[in-house]
Amino acid sequence: MAPAVALAAAAAALVVDHDTVGTLSRLCADCAEVAGATTVGILLAGPMGQLEVMAASSHKAEELDLYELQAGQGPCIDAYHSGASVSCSSAQQVITRWPAFGAHAAAAGVQAVEACPLRWRGLAIGAINVFFTSPGSLVEEERQVVQAFADIATVAVIQINQPVARELADVTRGALATRAVIEQAKGVVAAQTGLSTAAAFDRLLVMSDDSGTPLEPLAREIIDTAIRHK
Secondary structure (H helix, E strand, O other), X not given: OOHHHHHHHHHHHHHOOOOHHHHHHHHHHHHHHHHOOOEEEEEEEOOOOOEEEEEEOOHHHHHHHHHHHHHOOOXXXXXXXXXXXXXXXXXXXXXXXXXXXXXXXXXXXXXXXEEEEEEEOOEEEEEEEEEEOOOOOOOHHHHHHHHHHHXXXXXXXXXXXXXXXXXXXXXXXXXXXXXXHHHHHHHHHHHHHOOOHHHHHHHHHHHHHHHOOOHHHHHHHHHHHHHHOO
């Protein structure tokens, strides 16, 4: 997919009714395809400034992001706190910069990373993680494209409301609440089908695409149906 096409599709999703997690999950998948990455994830800051997993292109990205949060170190964390992009072009660089996270990432096949902040009016509200299984670094134009995906993700979270700084915590809190719904539905699908949580997440994305139902309403429907049949 050409970068212009992917960015146009991501922007177009914002001018119609959309669910934040579904939109961001597809944005992650498109970013991965355009950047030639293995997987992409987005971390969002909660009310107290703590980062949480918001969306991902795959379960592998979720696992890497969660380990980064557990380790308390990694590219997304640095991009969020610095408000600037962060990159490492080899597994050794990743390990040297973030020993605990780097060792885990390298074991998972990560050979290079790129992270860009989600910025709103000078304030960082999260960051996007781009993981590669081949060493190398992005050229400046490619890095700008990743930042453009991060900027669109920011607008998806803010949802065009343009809140003042003190309201950002409420906006991100609401966005993260939708993520919790997806996690619950993923657990229901896994329990009902015997699939792993990774495969259950992929199943949810396929069900959303096949039915034309946004991810969040689909997840709520799955949860409600499971409760009714208890």
